[in-house]
Amino acid sequence: MPPVIRFEDVVKRFGDTTVLSDLNFDVAPGERVTLIGPSGSGKTTILRLVMTLEHLTEGYIWIDGKPLTHDRRDGNRVQLKQKEVAETRKQIGMVFQHFNLFPNMSVIDNVTEAPVHVLGRGKEEARERALALLDQVGLKDRADEHPSRLSGGQKQRVAIARALAMDPKILLLDEVTSALDPELVGDVLGVLRDVAESTDISMLIVTHEMQFARDVSHKVMMFDGGQILEQGAPADILSNPSHDRTRKFLDSVL
Amino acid sequence: MPAITFEEFWSWEAAANLLPEVLGAFFKVTLLVTVVGTLIAVSVGMLLAVLTQVAPGIIARPLRWVMDVIRMTPLIVQLMFASFLVPVTWDLLWVGTAVIGVHYSTYMAESFIAGIRSVDRGQWEAARALSLPQGRTWRAIVLPQALRATLPALGNWTISMFKDTPYLFAISVLEMVTVAQQAGNSTFRYNEAFTIAGLIFLAASLFTAFAVRRLEKALVY
Numbered sequence: 041m042p043p044v045i046r047f048e049d050v051v052k053r054f055g056d057t058t059v060l061s062d063l064n065f066d067v068a069p070g071e072r073v074t075l076i077g078p079s080g081s082g083k084t085t086i087l088r089l090v091m092t093l094e095h096l097t098e099g100y101i102w103i104d105g106k107p108l109t110h111d112r113r114d115g116n117r118v119q120l121k122q123k124e125v126a127e128t129r130k131q132i133g134m135v136f137q138h139f140n141l142f143p144n145m146s147v148i149d150n151v152t153e154a155p156v157h158v159l160g161r162g163k164e165e166a167r168e169r170a171l172a173l174l175d176q177v178g179l180k181d182r183a184d185e186h187p188s189r190l191s192g193g194q195k196q197r198v199a200i201a202r203a204l205a206m207d208p209k210i211l212l213l214d215e216v217t218s219a220l221d222p223e224l225v226g227d228v229l230g231v232l233r234d235v236a237e238s239t240d241i242s243m244l245i246v247t248h249e250m251q252f253a254r255d256v257s258h259k260v261m262m263f264d265g266g267q268i269l270e271q272g273a274p275a276d277i278l279s280n281p282s283h284d285r286t287r288k289f290l291d292s293v294l
Numbered sequence: 295m296p297a298i299t300f301e302e303f304w305s306w307e308a309a310a311n312l313l314p315e316v317l318g319a320f321f322k323v324t325l326l327v328t329v330v331g332t333l334i335a336v337s338v339g340m341l342l343a344v345l346t347q348v349a350p351g352i353i354a355r356p357l358r359w360v361m362d363v364i365r366m367t368p369l370i371v372q373l374m375f376a377s378f379l380v381p382v383t384w385d386l387l388w389v390g391t392a393v394i395g396v397h398y399s400t401y402m403a404e405s406f407i408a409g410i411r412s413v414d415r416g417q418w419e420a421a422r423a424l425s426l427p428q429g430r431t432w433r434a435i436v437l438p439q440a441l442r443a444t445l446p447a448l449g450n451w452t453i454s455m456f457k458d459t460p461y462l463f464a465i466s467v468l469e470m471v472t473v474a475q476q477a478g479n480s481t482f483r484y485n486e487a488f489t490i491a492g493l494i495f496l497a498a499s500l501f502t503a504f505a506v507r508r509l510e511k512a513l514v515y
């Protein structure tokens with residue numbers, strides 16, 4: 041089986057600033073990988089590249105062995121058409137630090153919007169499934185309310201349900217608890233543990249919650265200046281890092 | 295110098311006699327033009343706003359020029375220009391309504407553009423992460439939020455439009471102020487005629503402001 045995500049010689053520049061240079065890594069099907077590293081080390085950029093929210097400057101990203109935005113044809117790097125990119129993107133979901141729920145729609149409409157208008161599911165079918173997902177995140181009884189009436193933690197749980205409603209193969213989580221009050225973090229992480237246990241969705245996770253990373257991820261990658269400083273099993277990297285930088289970083293977040 | 299008595303200044307009887315005619319002109323012309331003009335201005339304005347945001351530069355840039363020209367020339371000139379341009383058989387009431395509607399659509403478009411830009415970037419990104427098509431993203435997410443942000447400005451443009459309807463006299467459309475003046479000419483009760491017209495404007499503007507505020511509340515989420 042091909043890796044579900046493969047970064048091949050990925051370069052990302054913003055103007056003159058090179059954020060990622062020649063980055064290579066694989067994520068195996070069903071694997072959950074946590075990215076750690078100091079602020080500005082390029083973690084968000086990696087997730088945004090997979091979500092096609094940023095333009096890939098150089099290199100290739102392969103999803104299930106297929107090109108995401110750029111393909112290699114006869115030795116040339118060619119950009120794919122929007123339509124082709126859209127097909128692959130449907131398999132990828134993302135949860136944002138600031139939730140980004142649609143405030144003009146009810147909670148349930150947030151969750152059914154894409155299944156109905158992207159996957160072409162029937163309204164009833166989409167609603168049933170959305171209610172099941174909202175039940176899973178503990179918010180079934182808030183289905184008809186608007187997001188503005190929810191707490192941050194509840195919003196984020198709706199955002200998780202919204203992403204799951206698309207049945208993604210890959211889920212990207214970018215510091216999903218960083219904007220929450222401390223007492224609300226637990227519920228959101230609980231929901232994510234549950235998702236990790238009950239599905240085989242591959243995940244790229246950016247988090248400062250080290251216990252969570254240790255519990256749910258198969259692999260931890262430590263980034264510094266857009267490079268992978270070290271990677272391995274969570275227990276190894278988080279307890280016995282081989283680099284001083286990693287140790288310093290871990291001390292700073294614990 | 296003898297002071298003017300209230301009776302000389304104001305006759306309730308004259309006011310009562312003038313009221314039906316002035317009020318009739320308000321409903322048949324001023325209100326009609328404003329309502330239809332607003333419908334034109336909102337729909338054309340929204341279309342222009344979206345076009346300037348999504349159309350390629352070779353279309354968007356000339357469009358902006360045309361909008362600027364319309365906004366920077368007086369409405370009365372545009373009314374007269376249009377009235378000379380159209381076939382003589384056309385009803386100038388509708389020509390005037392269309393001109394006022396298009397004139398104000400350029401103002402409303404500017405407000406819509408500001409509303410569209412005020413929609414958080416995260417909304418676009420969430421829509422893209424869900425693979426929503428562009429059209430759906432505009433219709434279901436961006437425009438509803440932009441419209442809500444724009445509503446107070448739209449209310450103000452509608453009130454402005456109300457106050458600009460007297461320019462229709464320039465193309466001989468008998469709107470309320472012209473009717474009030476003619477009634478004054480024939481009865482010499484100008485005070486009553488213009489006071490009534492002014493109060494009707496005030497009432498209509500206050501009502502519009504009130505209605506917009508209600509609409510805003512209804513759209514709260």
Ligand SMILES: Nc1ncnc2c1ncn2[C@@H]1O[C@H](COP(=O)(O)OP(=O)(O)O)[C@@H](O)[C@H]1O
Nearest residue numbers: 054057059077078079080081082083084085086
């Ligand atoms: N849109 C952008 N324009 C310019 N620079 C950016 C942009 N987005 C991110 N960067 C820069 O890229 C670097 C990596 O950022 P990011 O991926 O957000 O890091 P992290 O998520 O690890 O904190 C930072 O130096 C940041 O300033």
Ligand SMILES: [Mg+2]
Nearest residue numbers: 083084085215
């Ligand atoms: Mg980040």
